[in-house]
Amino acid sequence: DAGITQSPRHKVTETGTPVTLRCHQTENHRYMYWYRQDPGHGLRLIHYSYGVKDTDKGEVSDGYSVSRSKTEDFLLTLESATSSQTSVYFCAISDSEHTEAFFGQGTRLTVV
Amino acid sequence: AQKVTQAQTEISVVEKEDVTLDCVYETRDTTYYLFWYKQPPSGELVFLIRRNSFDEQNEISGRYSWNFQKSTSSFNFTITASQVVDSAVYFCALSELRYSSASKIIFGSGTRLSIRP
Numbered sequence: 001d002a003g004i005t006q007s008p009r010h011k012v013t014e015t016g017t018p019v020t021l022r023c024h025q026t027e028n029h030r031y032m033y034w035y036r037q038d039p040g041h042g043l044r045l046i047h048y049s050y051g052v053k054d055t056d057k058g059e060v061s062d063g064y065s066v067s068r069s070k071t072e073d074f075l076l077t078l079e080s081a082t083s084s085q086t087s088v089y090f091c092a093i094s095d096s097e098h099t100e101a102f103f104g105q106g107t108r109l110t111v112v
Numbered sequence: 113a114q115k116v117t118q119a120q121t122e123i124s125v126v127e128k129e130d131v132t133l134d135c136v137y138e139t140r141d142t143t144y145y146l147f148w149y150k151q152p153p154s155g156e157l158v159f160l161i162r163r164n165s166f167d168e169q170n171e172i173s174g175r176y177s178w179n180f181q182k183s184t185s186s187f188n189f190t191i192t193a194s195q196v197v198d199s200a201v202y203f204c205a206l207s208e209l210r211y212s213s214a215s216k217i218i219f220g221s222g223t224r225l226s227i228r229p
Contacts, residue, residue, distance in 0.1 A: 033217065043157075092217070097207065098215075
C-alpha cells in the first residue's frame with residue numbers, strides 16, 4: 001500500500017472555527033491532491049500540488065487554502081468552517097502526470 | 113475544460129448478471145489518461161485501471177473488462193458474472209497531460225452498483 005496518512009481521521013468542529021487537515025506521504029511523490037466526497041457529487045477536487053510550494057485550485061476551492069512546505073506534507077485549512085464543509089476529505093498522491101493516484105483513508109469532518 | 117460524466121447514478125442487478133458502467137469524458141487535449149476506481153462499503157478508494165489516449169486496445173482482467181472508444185469519448189467498464197463482492201461505488205477519472213501547467217485528476221460523480229444475491 002502507498003504510504004499515505006491522513007490526520008485526524010474524524011473531527012467535529014463548530015461553525016466559524018479554523019480547521020487544518022494533514023496529509024503525509026512517505027513515497028516522495030510529486031503530486032498531492034485534496035478531494036471532498038459528498039453524496040451525489042462524487043469526488044471533487046479542492047486543491048492540488050505539483051511540488052513544494054507549488055499549488056493550484058481545483059473545482060471547489062472557495063473557503064479552503066493549502067500549503068506544501070515539504071514534499072511529504074500537504075495541509076488543507078478551512079479558515080472559518082461552515083456547515084457546508086461537512087464532508088469526507090480524501091488526500092491522494094501520484095508520481096507524475098500520467099500515473100494513477102493513491103488515496104488516503106479519508107477524514108470525516110462534521111461542522112456543527 | 114476536462115469533464116467526466118457518469119450518467120448512471122445507481123445500478124442494481126442480480127448476482128451472475130453482466131453489468132456495464134458508462135463513462136463519458138470531455139477534453140481538449142490529445143494526450144490524456146483515464147482511470148477507474150472502486151470504493152467498497154468500507155470506504156477506501158482502490159485503483160483498478162489506467163489507460164492512455166493512444167492505446168485504444170480493450171483490456172480484460174478476470175471478470176473485469178474495459179472498452180475505450182475515442183470516437184465516442186467513452187471508457188466503459190463491464191463486470192461479467194457479477195458477484196456480491198462487486199457491490200461498490202465506481203468512479204471514472206480523467207487526467208490531461210499538460211506541458212505548460214500542472215495536470216490534475218478529475219473524477220466523475222460515481223455509479224453505485226448493488227449486486228443482489
